[in-house]
Amino acid sequence: MASAASGGGGSLKRMGPLRVQYYIVMGAVAAAVVLATLRYMPGPAVPATTARTSGGGVVRSAPAAAAVPVPVPAVEVETGEDEQAQRRRRRRKKKGDGVVLFNFGDSNSDTGGVAAVMGIRIAPPEGRAYFHHPTGRLSDGRVILDFICESLGMPHLSPFMKPLGSNFSNGVNFAIAGSTAMPGVTTFSLDVQVDQFVFFKERCLDSIERGESAPIVEKAFPDAIYTMDIGHNDINGVLHLPYHTMLENLPPVIAEIKKAIERLHENGARKFWIHGTGALGCMPQKLSMPRDDDSDLDEHGCIASINNVCKKFNSLLSEALDELRLTLKSSTIVFVDMFAIKYDLVANHTKYGIEKPLMTCCGHGGPPYNYDPKESCMTSDKYLCKLGEKFISWDGVHFTDAANGIVASKVLSGEYNIPRVKLASLVPVPKSDD
Numbered sequence: 001m002a003s004a005a006s007g008g009g010g011s012l013k014r015m016g017p018l019r020v021q022y023y024i025v026m027g028a029v030a031a032a033v034v035l036a037t038l039r040y041m042p043g044p045a046v047p048a049t050t051a052r053t054s055g056g057g058v059v060r061s062a063p064a065a066a067a068v069p070v071p072v073p074a075v076e077v078e079t080g081e082d083e084q085a086q087r088r089r090r091r092r093k094k095k096g097d098g099v100v101l102f103n104f105g106d107s108n109s110d111t112g113g114v115a116a117v118m119g120i121r122i123a124p125p126e127g128r129a130y131f132h133h134p135t136g137r138l139s140d141g142r143v144i145l146d147f148i149c150e151s152l153g154m155p156h157l158s159p160f161m162k163p164l165g166s167n168f169s170n171g172v173n174f175a176i177a178g179s180t181a182m183p184g185v186t187t188f189s190l191d192v193q194v195d196q197f198v199f200f201k202e203r204c205l206d207s208i209e210r211g212e213s214a215p216i217v218e219k220a221f222p223d224a225i226y227t228m229d230i231g232h233n234d235i236n237g238v239l240h241l242p243y244h245t246m247l248e249n250l251p252p253v254i255a256e257i258k259k260a261i262e263r264l265h266e267n268g269a270r271k272f273w274i275h276g277t278g279a280l281g282c283m284p285q286k287l288s289m290p291r292d293d294d295s296d297l298d299e300h301g302c303i304a305s306i307n308n309v310c311k312k313f314n315s316l317l318s319e320a321l322d323e324l325r326l327t328l329k330s331s332t333i334v335f336v337d338m339f340a341i342k343y344d345l346v347a348n349h350t351k352y353g354i355e356k357p358l359m360t361c362c363g364h365g366g367p368p369y370n371y372d373p374k375e376s377c378m379t380s381d382k383y384l385c386k387l388g389e390k391f392i393s394w395d396g397v398h399f400t401d402a403a404n405g406i407v408a409s410k411v412l413s414g415e416y417n418i419p420r421v422k423l424a425s426l427v428p429v430p431k432s433d434d
């Protein structure tokens with residue numbers, strides 16, 4: 001596991017992989033210059049109405065023809081029928097065909113973005129449980145977004161800035177580990193991620209207008225699902241403050257998320273799936289910080305004050321989404337109570353086959369939390385849990401593949417959502433042409 005010491009992993013090792021956010025802030029100095037130039041390049045936002053109306057007319061491949069079982073006269077039309085059958089076969093290949101998703105967020109939904117853009121070498125045992133090799137995800141396997149994609153029958157989303165092997169035909173993942181919703185704090189804060197989306201959409205529409213191919217067709221943008229999972233790093237950034245000051249710092253973060261949703265709406269987005277923040281007070285990283293006594297621990301061993309900040313964040317976010325439902329016309333805006341889902345996982349852990357809900361799988365130092373801020377998951381496997389042992393926390397901050405799978409099933413159930421809809425209900429109904 002010492003392989004992490006080479007290349008980009010060297011500095012990562014010294015800083016700890018859980019401090020990727022600080023790593024990014026350092027990179028921001030150089031990147032800000034580039035970004036300052038790029039972000040303000042001209043690129044007018046496409047009014048939603050234009051996207052919608054012109055989108056309606058883009059039915060070039062005549063799918064309607066395939067819907068009618070025309071009795072085909074013999075010889076002459078044979079080639080035509082073949083083509084039609086082929087086209088139909090191609091179209092009904094998979095249920096995820098044509099489903100498009102754009103994601104914005106931090107490490108909880110980063111599918112390899114930070115590794116690619118910062119040149120960070122994420123080494124084994126990262127990825128060991130599912131992909132069997134590191135993928136740039138901060139987990140032993142999949143993140144919640146991966147399970148969401150799988151449930152919709154589509155491939156995992158490629159990171160926007162990953163140059164090798166990316167395929168954007170089912171959408172784009174703009175999430176970058178360490179990112180905040182607050183602008184200027186991190187390089188790839190939410191506003192920048194939305195800028196990147198607008199850039200991507202503009203380039204697709206430009207290509208289509210020139211008659212070239214684009215990964216996403218115009219009418220897919222209003223039909224797409226826009227998911228967001230951000231705020232953890234904003235909360236992390238205020239946890240050193242006195243309790244009431246922490247709470248005072250939340251509304252500006254919520255305002256940024258609201259602004260991002262409004263900008264996406266201006267640019268044609270109509271279906272929003274917004275995750276609240278998890279129970280940060282149950283993370284081994286927080287629990288292993290020195291404390292005077294255990295008076296702030298709740299009945300399940302989590303830090304109550306931190307969890308209260310998270311709950312407050314979520315209720316403010318949920319209220320902001322209530323407001324947006326009134327102002328953003330013809331939109332679906334879903335709030336997912338990640339706190340309830342992730343806290344239940346800790347509180348009712350035995351039900352989920354988890355023995356040590358507050359301990360890190362890939363950590364250092366042993367019980368109770370097996371977490372050492374000075375050592376990264378990749379530096380040694382002395383305290384690494386056994387493959388197949390069910391842990392919630394992979395590295396003290398991020399969840400394991402197993403835990404993300406449980407969380408995702410609850411996210412998808414609709415049970416923890418406002419309104420209580422299932423993600424699958426946001427997917428456009430496939431044309432019944434076969």
Ligand SMILES: *[C@@H]1O[C@H](CO)[C@@H](O)[C@H](O)[C@H]1NC(C)=O
Nearest residue numbers: 097098154155167168169170
């Ligand atoms: C990209 O993904 C789509 C849908 O999964 C697939 O049809 C297409 O062949 C892929 N493109 C490339 C270049 O791999």
Ligand SMILES: *[C@@H]1O[C@H](CO)[C@@H](O)[C@H](O)[C@H]1NC(C)=O
Nearest residue numbers: 340341343344345347348351
């Ligand atoms: C634990 O599970 C029970 C039964 O499903 C449920 O009523 C309770 O709310 C759960 N606890 C938490 C903290 O979610």
